[in-house]
Amino acid sequence: MKVGIIGAGTMGSGIAQAFAQCADVDTVYLCDIKEEFAENGFNKIKKQLDKRVAKGKMEQSAADQLTGKIKTGLNTICTDADLIVEAALENMQIKKDLFKELQENIVKNPNCIFASNTSSLSITEIGAGLEKPVIGMHFFNPAPVMKLVEVIKGENTPDEVVDQVKAISEKLGKTPVQVNEAAGFVVNRILVPMINEAICVKAAGVSDIEGIDNAMKLGCNHPMGPLELGDYIGLDIILAIMDVIFAETHDNKYAASPLLRKMVRGKKLGVKTGIGFYNYADGKKVPTDKQ
Numbered sequence: 001m002k003v004g005i006i007g008a009g010t011m012g013s014g015i016a017q018a019f020a021q022c023a024d025v026d027t028v029y030l031c032d033i034k035e036e037f038a039e040n041g042f043n044k045i046k047k048q049l050d051k052r053v054a055k056g057k058m059e060q061s062a063a064d065q066l067t068g069k070i071k072t073g074l075n076t077i078c079t080d081a082d083l084i085v086e087a088a089l090e091n092m093q094i095k096k097d098l099f100k101e102l103q104e105n106i107v108k109n110p111n112c113i114f115a116s117n118t119s120s121l122s123i124t125e126i127g128a129g130l131e132k133p134v135i136g137m138h139f140f141n142p143a144p145v146m147k148l149v150e151v152i153k154g155e156n157t158p159d160e161v162v163d164q165v166k167a168i169s170e171k172l173g174k175t176p177v178q179v180n181e182a183a184g185f186v187v188n189r190i191l192v193p194m195i196n197e198a199i200c201v202k203a204a205g206v207s208d209i210e211g212i213d214n215a216m217k218l219g220c221n222h223p224m225g226p227l228e229l230g231d232y233i234g235l236d237i238i239l240a241i242m243d244v245i246f247a248e249t250h251d252n253k254y255a256a257s258p259l260l261r262k263m264v265r266g267k268k269l270g271v272k273t274g275i276g277f278y279n280y281a282d283g284k285k286v287p288t289d290k291q
C-alpha cells in the first residue's frame with residue numbers, strides 16, 4: 001500500500017511514522033506546501049528513531065528500513081497513492097481546496113481513499129462538492145504510539161469506505177472506533193473541555209500549575225496532567241476545538257477560557273513555541289507560575 005500524508009507537522013509526521021511501521025505499507029509520501037517543511041517532518045521521525053536505537057529498543061537496520069519507505073516532497077508526488085491522509089491546518093477552506101486539487105489533478109489511482117485527520121471539523125462539509133467521498137481518520141498524539149483511530153463517517157461517506165479504513169487502522173496495530181459526524185467526535189468532545197476546565201481552575205486560583213497536573217495524574221491515573229497535555233497538543237489546537245464545538249452547539253459549557261484565548265493570542269502555545277503553562281527553555285520544563 002502507498003500512503004500520502006499531506007502536512008508534515010507534529011501529527012502528519014507522527015502519522016507517517018505509524019504507516020511506515022506497518023509491513024503492508026511500502027511507500028509513505030510525506031508532503032507539505034514547501035519541500036523543506038516535509039524534510040523537517042522527516043527529520044523529526046529520524047530523530048525519534050535515533051533515540052530508540054540509542055536506547056537499544058530498535059535495531060539500526062529496522063530504523064533504516066522504516067525511514068527508507070518515506071519520500072518527502074510536495075503533494076504532487078502522491079499520484080499512485082492508495083490512501084491519502086490529510087493532516088494540514090485546521091482550516092475548512094484549506095482542507096476543501098486540498099482535497100479538490102488532489103482528486104482533480106494529482107491522484108490518478110481511481111480506488112484511492114481520501115481521509116482527513118481533522119480534530120473537530122465536519123467531515124461532511126470537507127467532502128461537500130467533491131467528486132469522491134471523504135472520511136475522518138483521526139489519530140492521537142503521539143501517533144506512532146497511541147492505539148486509537150477514530151473513524152468518522154460523514155453524512156455521505158459510504159459504508160464500504162468506513163470498513164476499508166477500519167481494516168487499514170487494524171493493520172497499523174490500532175483499534176478503530178467508528179464515530180458519527182459530530183463536532184469534536186468522541187475524544188476531543190470529552191478531553192478538550194476537560195483541559196479547558198483545568199485552565200479555568202488555574203485562572204480561578206484553585207491551585208497552581210503543578211498542583212492541578214499532579215492532582216489529575218495521581219487522582220485519576222492520567223499519564224499527563226491536563227495543563228501539560230494542553231501544552232503538548234498545542235493550546236491553539238485546544239482553543240480551535242473549543243470554538244468549533246461551541247459554534248456547533250451554542251452551549252456555554254463549551255465556552256473557551258479567557259485565559260486560554262489570551263495565551264494563544266500571546267503565542268504561548270505550549271511545547272511548539274517553547275512556552276505555555278510550562279517553560280521549555282534549555283530542555284527543561286518549569287511551571288510558569290514558579291519562575
Ligand code: 3HC
Pocket residue numbers: 014048052057118119139140141142143144145146188191223224229233237
Ligand atoms: N513519537 C513516537 N514515539 C514516541 C513519542 C513520539 N512523539 N513520544 C513517546 N514515544 C514513545 C517512546 O519512544 C516510548 O516507546 P518505547 O517504550 O518503545 O521506548 C513510549 O512512547 C513511551 O514514551 P516515554 O517512555 O518517553 O514516556 P511516557 O511513558 O511518559 O509516555 C506518552 C509518553 C505516550 C506521551 C504518555 O505520556 C501519554 O500517553 N500521554 C498522553 C497522551 C495523550 O493523551 N494523547 C492524546 C492527545 S489528544 C489528540 O492527540 C487528539 C488531537 O486531535 C488533539
